[in-house]
Amino acid sequence: MQVKVLGAAKEVGRSAFEVNCDGTKFLMDYGVELGREPAYPLPVNTQEITAAIITHAHLDHSGNVPAIFRHGSTDVYATPPTFDLSRLLIEDMVRLEKKSLPFDLQDVDKMMMYSKEIGYREKITRGNASFQLLESGHVLGGSTVLVEHQNKKLFYTADINPRGSRMLREADLDFGEIDLMITESTYSQTDQMPRNESEEKFVEFAYEVLDRKGSLFVPAFSVERSQEIAVVLKNAKFKHKVIMDGMAVKVNEIMLRYPEYLRDPKVFADSVNHAFWVKGERERRGTLNEPAVIISPAGMLVGGSAVFYLQNLALDKRNGIALVSYQGEGTPGRKLLDTGKVSVRGKEFKAESEVRKFEFSGHADRASLFEMMKKIKGNPKVLTIHGDNDSCTKFAEEIHEKFGFEAHAPSLGDVITV
Numbered sequence: 001m002q003v004k005v006l007g008a009a010k011e012v013g014r015s016a017f018e019v020n021c022d023g024t025k026f027l028m029d030y031g032v033e034l035g036r037e038p039a040y041p042l043p044v045n046t047q048e049i050t051a052a053i054i055t056h057a058h059l060d061h062s063g064n065v066p067a068i069f070r071h072g073s074t075d076v077y078a079t080p081p082t083f084d085l086s087r088l089l090i091e092d093m094v095r096l097e098k099k100s101l102p103f104d105l106q107d108v109d110k111m112m113m114y115s116k117e118i119g120y121r122e123k124i125t126r127g128n129a130s131f132q133l134l135e136s137g138h139v140l141g142g143s144t145v146l147v148e149h150q151n152k153k154l155f156y157t158a159d160i161n162p163r164g165s166r167m168l169r170e171a172d173l174d175f176g177e178i179d180l181m182i183t184e185s186t187y188s189q190t191d192q193m194p195r196n197e198s199e200e201k202f203v204e205f206a207y208e209v210l211d212r213k214g215s216l217f218v219p220a221f222s223v224e225r226s227q228e229i230a231v232v233l234k235n236a237k238f239k240h241k242v243i244m245d246g247m248a249v250k251v252n253e254i255m256l257r258y259p260e261y262l263r264d265p266k267v268f269a270d271s272v273n274h275a276f277w278v279k280g281e282r283e284r285r286g287t288l289n290e291p292a293v294i295i296s297p298a299g300m301l302v303g304g305s306a307v308f309y310l311q312n313l314a315l316d317k318r319n320g321i322a323l324v325s326y327q328g329e330g331t332p333g334r335k336l337l338d339t340g341k342v343s344v345r346g347k348e349f350k351a352e353s354e355v356r357k358f359e360f361s362g363h364a365d366r367a368s369l370f371e372m373m374k375k376i377k378g379n380p381k382v383l384t385i386h387g388d389n390d391s392c393t394k395f396a397e398e399i400h401e402k403f404g405f406e407a408h409a410p411s412l413g414d415v416i417t418v
Helices: 064-068 081-099 106-114 197-210 225-235 245-256 265-274 281-289 307-315 332-339 367-377 388-405
Strands: 002-005 017-022 024-030 052-053 075-078 116-118 122-125 129-135 143-150 152-156 180-184 218-219 242-244 293-296 320-323 339-342 347-350 355-359 380-385 415-417
Touching: 002 380, 017 143, 024 064, 024 129, 024 143, 052 129, 052 388, 064 081, 064 106, 075 081, 075 218, 075 320, 081 106, 106 116, 106 218, 106 347, 106 415, 180 367, 197 218, 197 225, 197 320, 218 307, 225 242, 225 245, 225 293, 242 245, 245 265, 281 307, 281 332, 293 307, 307 339, 332 339, 380 388
Parallel strands: 024 052, 052 075, 075 116, 152 180, 180 380, 218 293, 218 320, 242 293, 320 355
Antiparallel strands: 002 017, 002 415, 017 024, 122 129, 129 143, 143 152, 339 347
């Protein structure tokens, strides 16, 4: 079994791994990294790919899959919600990026023609190898991948949250002995604040802002984070109006169709249905007429309806902005966090609204990554990926020290054999 690292090597973004099982080739994820210029994984020979697997809908894992269909085709496997959410996000990216992408909407349609929906733990055999998807606890329908070939087993975490969340069950880590593990390292060097503490502080901030007759703007990723915030507010019996806008509303509709993938479907439905869903420009303008909590993508303030709210709320000190998503380098969200400045209609201003950051990550933090490693059976080689240089290299060193596994942070293009 050989794995070629096509992306996410000592970086977060463009996840992609080609697994070669004596000629049977599985492509695990094929993402894009959206910065000033999109970055893509290393190319693959599309004629040789036996099957592609999308672990979950986030664009850094799914966003470049349609490129396979520009000059070729292959079966693509994922859970049903992953396909619905991926299509929504990819089509939106095509509309926004237009010229710079190596594919268009026709290629997205072709990808969907070759889509094969599978459930968790459904074993798919292709050629001389098999794979199955296991629950990841990261986003709705999100998966890890277990590949088997000639008594060798590979486990790929993709993005994982072993503890789950208010919305999602814990990750499924019951897969026996393995020979190779490819693990995310995003927060391997970071101990996050306990989730209940983050929730309490967030709800307190929401009350502070609304008690002074301001609105609290929560820019949040459309898939998962927006809904998680709505669930947190409902759980806290929050007494003020909650508004959801932008793509988060379309995601709500998709997620309500898949109750079996949720920890508690009733709690989820009650939470998102309790919020007011903005359905157009007139309703959007109307949201500014009274104090409310407004949840809207994009999470890093790059486009989306978030720009409208930022421009209309950031310059009034009664308002608040709660950053609950990861803020990537070079994004407006990172600029606001680091400098307190916002761009409004092309001009730069100091934000008057109170800005606070809260930890609501859907990824495993340092403690839960090590908890997960403790449960690993066998004596696998370990590849640490999907983190910055330090997070990947230090995590590999620590895994070797604590567990004795042969571990390293691979570089782009590396090929590992088991």
